[in-house]
Amino acid sequence: xxxxxxxxxxxxxxxxxxxxxxxxxxxxxxxxxxxxxxxxxxxxxxxxxxxxxxxxxxxxxxxxxxxxxxxxxxxxxxxxxxxxxxxxxxxxxxxxxxxxxxxxxxxxxxxxxxxxxxxxxxxxxxxxxxxxxxxxxxxxxxxxxxxxxxxxxxxxxxxxxxxxxxxxxxxxxxxxxxxxxxxxxxxxxxxxxxxxxxxxxxxxxxxxxxxxxxxxxxxxxxxxxxxxx
Amino acid sequence: xxxxxxxxxxxxxxxxxxxxxxxxxxxxxxxxxxxxxxxxxxxxxxxxxxxxxxxxxxxxxxxxxxxxxxxxxxxxxxxxxxxxxxxxxxxxxxxxxxxxxxxxxxxxxxxxxxxxxxxxxxxxxxxxxxxxxxxxxxxxxxxxxxxxxxxxxxxxxxxxxxxxxxxxxxxxxxxxxxxxxxxxxxxxxxxxxxxxxxxxxxxxxxxxxxxxxxxxxxxxxxxxxxxxx
DNA sequence: TACTTGATGTGGTTGGACCACACGCCTAGA
DNA sequence: TCTAGGCGTGTGGTCCAACCACATCAAGTA
Numbered sequence: 001x002x003x004x005x006x007x008x009x010x011x012x013x014x015x016x017x018x019x020x021x022x023x024x025x026x027x028x029x030x031x032x033x034x035x036x037x038x039x040x041x042x043x044x045x046x047x048x049x050x051x052x053x054x055x056x057x058x059x060x061x062x063x064x065x066x067x068x069x070x071x072x073x074x075x076x077x078x079x080x081x082x083x084x085x086x087x088x089x090x091x092x093x094x095x096x097x098x099x100x101x102x103x104x105x106x107x108x109x110x111x112x113x114x115x116x117x118x119x120x121x122x123x124x125x126x127x128x129x130x131x132x133x134x135x136x137x138x139x140x141x142x143x144x145x146x147x148x149x150x151x152x153x154x155x156x157x158x159x160x161x162x163x164x165x166x167x168x169x170x171x172x173x174x175x176x177x178x179x180x181x182x183x184x185x186x187x188x189x190x191x192x193x194x195x196x197x198x199x200x201x202x203x204x205x206x207x208x209x210x211x212x213x214x215x216x217x218x219x220x221x222x223x224x225x226x227x228x229x
Numbered sequence: 230x231x232x233x234x235x236x237x238x239x240x241x242x243x244x245x246x247x248x249x250x251x252x253x254x255x256x257x258x259x260x261x262x263x264x265x266x267x268x269x270x271x272x273x274x275x276x277x278x279x280x281x282x283x284x285x286x287x288x289x290x291x292x293x294x295x296x297x298x299x300x301x302x303x304x305x306x307x308x309x310x311x312x313x314x315x316x317x318x319x320x321x322x323x324x325x326x327x328x329x330x331x332x333x334x335x336x337x338x339x340x341x342x343x344x345x346x347x348x349x350x351x352x353x354x355x356x357x358x359x360x361x362x363x364x365x366x367x368x369x370x371x372x373x374x375x376x377x378x379x380x381x382x383x384x385x386x387x388x389x390x391x392x393x394x395x396x397x398x399x400x401x402x403x404x405x406x407x408x409x410x411x412x413x414x415x416x417x418x419x420x421x422x423x424x425x426x427x428x429x430x431x432x433x434x435x436x437x438x439x440x441x442x443x444x445x446x447x448x449x450x451x452x453x454x455x456x457x458x
Numbered sequence: 459t460a461c462t463t464g465a466t467g468t469g470g471t472t473g474g475a476c477c478a479c480a481c482g483c484c485t486a487g488a
Numbered sequence: 489t490c491t492a493g494g495c496g497t498g499t500g501g502t503c504c505a506a507c508c509a510c511a512t513c514a515a516g517t518a
Contacts, residue, residue: 003502004277015316022317028468039503041270044469045277048233052278053310055317060469061511067468072319074310081282081306082385087244088251088284090301095385102335102386156311156324157331160389232471257499268472273500289500290480296499 003038007046010036015055015070026056026068053077074155078163086167093171100164101216103157104149108196108212109205111151118200121147125193134176137186142169144193148212151200175223185222189215232267236275239265244284244299255285255297282306303384307392315396322400329393330445332386333378337425337441338434340380347429350376354422363405366415371398373422377441380429404452414451418444 014020026032029047033040047068050056054073059066085091111118124144131137142165149161179185192215199208243249255261258276262269276297279285283302288295314320340347353373360366371394378390408414421444428437 012313012316015313022319030468041503042501045274047469048274049277049281050313052281053313055313058469059511060509062467063512066511070317072314072317074314074320077310077314078307081303081310084241084244084279084282084284085301085303085306085388087241088299088301090251091303091384091388095383098383099385099389102332106331154324154327155320156328156393159314159320160328164385259499270471270473276500287500288480289478291498292481295480 003042004045004049007032007036007038007043008049011046011050020070022070022072024070026070028067052080074159075162075166078159079166082163082167086171091167093168096164096168097216097220100161101213103161103164104145104216105209105213107149107152107154107157107161108200109209110153111148111200111205111208112153113201113203115151115153117147117150118197121151122197125190125197128190128193134182134186138173138176141189148196172223175220178224179222185219189219192218232271233274233278236261236265236267236272237278240275240279249299251299251301253299255299257296281309303388304391304395307388308395311392311396315400320396322397325393325397326445326449329390330442332390332393333374333445334438334442336378336381336383336386336390337429338438339382340377340429340434340437341382342430342432344380344382346376346379347426350380351426354419354426357419357422363411363415367402367405370418377425401452404449407453408451414448418448421447 011020011026020026026047027035029040029043033043036043047056047058051058054076055070056068057071058068082091082096086093086096121144124140124147128137128140128144131140145165146158146162149158152158176182192211196208196211196215199205199211240249240255249255255276256264258269258272262272265272276285276287280287283305284299285297286300287297311320311325315322315325350373353369353376357366357369357373360369374394375387375391378387381387405411421440425437425440425444428434428440
């Protein structure tokens with residue numbers, strides 16, 4: 001057992017037992033090192049790992065915002081992990097897109113019309129109507145799809161959706177350049193978004209799921225994601 | 230930009246550009262530190278993060294197996310990340326199980342009967358028939374479900390399935406103690422496994438998906454996963 | 459009262475030292 | 489000649505001591 005793993009176990013134990021909760025502060029690195037009888041280096045390595053996993057956030061200085069505090073950002077962890085493995089070509093982009101379709105279709109079929117997240121999605125759609133720039137449109141699009149996922153009320157699905165999106169964000173951005181006519185595409189996307197939202201509000205989960213699947217796959221097909229990508 | 234993040238970016242760049250591939254070896258920590266003009270500590274922190282993400286594996290000593298080599302184990306990264314966030318109670322176990330049902334049902338509906346992974350699943354079923362211990366049975370059960378997921382041919386779904394399983398492994402293990410009659414349950418699970426496999430080999434994806442969903446949900450219901458767990 | 463200044467505590471970074479380990483060469487012995 | 493042992497070399501693993509940048513807070517000063 002390597003030393004930093006000992007520290008990891010200790011922190012995970014504190015989290016599991018509830019002695020350390022989101023918003024709580026970890027002891028200072030030097031104190032923790034002394035307390036666990038390890039070097040500060042090992043403590044820092046453990047903190048780095050948990051930071052990369054979206055569990056901790058280290059802040060310098062003094063005061064309430066400083067120190068190492070517990071946060072909860074599962075999307076960050078899953079996202080960077082997926083991105084790295086996409087980089088090693090061990091997770092094909094095709095599979096990432098396929099999984100995203102699967103998760104988002106399910107989310108659409110489960111989305112509750114009265115969910116606050118769905119209201120947020122509707123608000124985002126209005127913003128997209130009066131929106132000119134491609135960058136701004138895509139940014140709102142991301143948030144719309146994430147809000148859609150949140151409306152299903154499953155935190156794991158939401159986190160995974162977000163991470164999948166993050167993992168292929170650069171890739172999807174490059175694809176935009178392949179589109180023959182952005183304005184036409186944007187108009188079509190807007191209409192499809194409205195259709196999805198309408199299906200959900202009318203409690204037609206099955207149709208919503210199908211529309212979402214067509215929406216995503218249609219975009220990637222038009223932008224040129226080949227079967228061998 | 231913190232120093233270790235610089236190293237992370239450099240390594241990720243090497244991976245993306247293909248100059249560093251799975252099986253390849255990273256320069257020695259001391260060399261890399263000198264090359265990037267940072268301290269060895271910073272290099273080590275970056276390596277720790279990537280190790281936790283299942284991208285690198287550090288090995289001491291000398292020879293072909295030593296040094297820091299590139300691996301590809303997405304399941305490890307996603308699994309520990311999920312487990313940690315389950316520990317902070319920000320990912321409810323209920324949602325993890327629900328997501329697992331979703332992914333595994335989809336995998337069953339997509340599994341190709343001629344897939345090698347499916348043959349492996351069938352082989353595991355035979356082993357489970359002549360198996361007495363609870364521990365051994367559960368171990369084979371895990372591998373059966375993972376093989377099922379692999380048969381769908383989507384690496385992302387396989388990795389997520391494995392990580393979901395890993396994240397709640399301890400939890401599921403504790404649930405086993407709640408079962409009133411393990412032998413009866415094992416017999417039922419065996420029969421359900423055979424039914425799932427039969428549905429897949431007879432190209433009835435829809436039925437396979439339904440059987441998988443019933444199989445998993447039935448187990449957790451019997452073992453006592455309440456709606457508020 | 460309002461501003462400046464220093465003390466204090468936090469993480470961030472560095473260089474150096476030493477350890478355990480595993481391989482492979484190289485020598486001494488059979 | 490062939491074999492067995494020892495030792496050099498390079499790897500990651502760990503620790504320490506020191507310094508930096510930063511943010512806050514309290515004491516001192518105009």
